Amino acid sequence: MNKLETEAKGMSTRNYSLFYGGFKALNRISIQIPSNRITAFIGPSGCGKSSFLRSFNRMNDLIPGVTTEGEVCIDGRNVADEDVVQLRKKVGMVFQRPNPFPKSVFENVAYGPKLHGVKNRSDLAVVVEKSLKRAALWDEVKDDLHKSGMSLSGGQQQRLCIARAIAVEPEVILMDEPASALDPVATLKIEELMNELKANYTIAIVTHNMQQAARVSDYTAFMLTDENRAGNLIEFGTTKQIFTTPSDTRTEDYITGRFG
Amino acid sequence: MTREIFNKELREVKDKLFQVTGDVRRNLKLSVRYLEKRDMTGAKMIVESDEIINLKVLEIEDLCLSIIATQQPVASDLRLLFSILQISTEIERIGDYAKGIARISLKIGSESLIKPLIDIPGMEQLAGQMLSDAITAFIEDNAVAAESISRRDARIDAMYNQVHRELLTFVMEKRSNINQTIMLDWIAHNLERVGDRVTNICERIIFTVTGNSVDLN
Numbered sequence A: 001m002n003k004l005e006t007e008a009k010g011m012s013t014r015n016y017s018l019f020y021g022g023f024k025a026l027n028r029i030s031i032q033i034p035s036n037r038i039t040a041f042i043g044p045s046g047c048g049k050s051s052f053l054r055s056f057n058r059m060n061d062l063i064p065g066v067t068t069e070g071e072v073c074i075d076g077r078n079v080a081d082e083d084v085v086q087l088r089k090k091v092g093m094v095f096q097r098p099n100p101f102p103k104s105v106f107e108n109v110a111y112g113p114k115l116h117g118v119k120n121r122s123d124l125a126v127v128v129e130k131s132l133k134r135a136a137l138w139d140e141v142k143d144d145l146h147k148s149g150m151s152l153s154g155g156q157q158q159r160l161c162i163a164r165a166i167a168v169e170p171e172v173i174l175m176d177e178p179a180s181a182l183d184p185v186a187t188l189k190i191e192e193l194m195n196e197l198k199a200n201y202t203i204a205i206v207t208h209n210m211q212q213a214a215r216v217s218d219y220t221a222f223m224l225t226d227e228n229r230a231g232n233l234i235e236f237g238t239t240k241q242i243f244t245t246p247s248d249t250r251t252e253d254y255i256t257g258r259f260g
Numbered sequence B: 001m002t003r004e005i006f007n008k009e010l011r012e013v014k015d016k017l018f019q020v021t022g023d024v025r026r027n028l029k030l031s032v033r034y035l036e037k038r039d040m041t042g043a044k045m046i047v048e049s050d051e052i053i054n055l056k057v058l059e060i061e062d063l064c065l066s067i068i069a070t071q072q073p074v075a076s077d078l079r080l081l082f083s084i085l086q087i088s089t090e091i092e093r094i095g096d097y098a099k100g101i102a103r104i105s106l107k108i109g110s111e112s113l114i115k116p117l118i119d120i121p122g123m124e125q126l127a128g129q130m131l132s133d134a135i136t137a138f139i140e141d142n143a144v145a146a147e148s149i150s151r152r153d154a155r156i157d158a159m160y161n162q163v164h165r166e167l168l169t170f171v172m173e174k175r176s177n178i179n180q181t182i183m184l185d186w187i188a189h190n191l192e193r194v195g196d197r198v199t200n201i202c203e204r205i206i207f208t209v210t211g212n213s214v215d216l217n
Helices: A003-008 A049-057 A082-089 A105-115 A121-134 A154-166 A186-197 A209-218 A237-246 A249-255 B004-037 B040-071 B075-108 B119-139 B142-148 B153-173 B175-210
Strands: A009-018 A023-033 A038-042 A067-073 A091-094 A170-177 A202-206 A219-225 A231-238
Touching: A003 A219, A009 A049, A009 A186, A009 A231, A023 A049, A023 A067, A023 A209, A038 A049, A038 A209, A038 A237, A049 A202, A049 A231, A082 A091, A082 A105, A082 A219, A082 A237, A091 A154, A105 A121, A105 A154, A105 A202, A121 A154, A121 B075, A154 A170, A154 B119, A186 A202, A186 A209, A209 A237, A219 A237, A237 A249, A237 B004, A249 B119, B004 B040, B075 B119, B075 B175, B119 B175, B142 B175, B153 B175
Parallel strands: A023 A231, A038 A202, A038 A219, A091 A170, A170 A202
Antiparallel strands: A009 A023, A009 A067, A219 A231
């Protein structure tokens, strides 16, 4: 793949700023997020990590008064020009608290494909099985796909949400603190799952847990607010480089816990 | 500045490394002095005290492992702890060289030396000073000093070659000198290795400060 093709594939932003009304929350962020890799966004609360993550599937559009400058691109196309339903098919999202629909395990996973026109029951069954297998949940639920998604444990619910996200064959999965509400064992399962999923998806994760960022990600981006409280991208590099030899002293201070 | 407990633990482990380096430096100096003076009691003391040095190094390792397990250090903190582990191993080996010199001294026993020692104490002086300066550079995070200290190793190597050549002439002169010649050569070789070990320490200092792995040997 040449450089242009590499840039055309995957996610990138150029001089991207985001405003909540008159308040600038993100300041001119430019980044190229590698495909089929896990990129972690770290930084203190309020530095704009989640706002930035939500820019990739235009979740911020739902908030009144939000305006943006610059570009957010997926596969070289500006997300602002895309149909939002198609965009969210391409860019799945998993949230901090597992949020299965109050429906059966089967219906939770089949919901997206149905929305995008898959009607045949056996086709849906294939997608549901494949997605649950990819989300490493199949073995635990295969005997009762019709029980409520809400009856699963927290860790299972989160994997159900991941299965639901990948059922529509996205290219990207955004994860906003996906394990912060889970116990250590469920957390490790999610982390192992992420590692398997990156073969097929590009994953961006926001996490407050620095050890988690160090464990799961290939690349790490460190964000921090400036004197006007606007979030800036301070440093972006391989996770190994960021956690062994960060080049910016602000990154060093944050990850070594000597911040503030 | 936050992480007071972590900072205190890092200071403690650095202090311990500094102390054990002092012990090793002293043993090295005394091992050559007792050789010159043919002091068997002193040489025995060096051999015995090496055990205490080994225990102190184990204590440093134990402290490093406990800090890594409980504080999850990253970036410069991680490089520092990794370097302390490696430097403590180098220090322990330098301690072994001092013990080796004392053991050889005991082997030579009551024989008088075949020559007055000039270059061997000189080598010890150079190598010992390198060691003291290197550990100071480590405590002060001084990579520039570390690089400069490592260059002094060439002088020790040159002195070793000189000692080696000189000792050969003693063998050629008188065959009965051969036993002591080999022993003195081995002592000089131990001191030459001290220079190499200190050079390794200098590499670790540069890594700790800059994150770059360099080969100074």
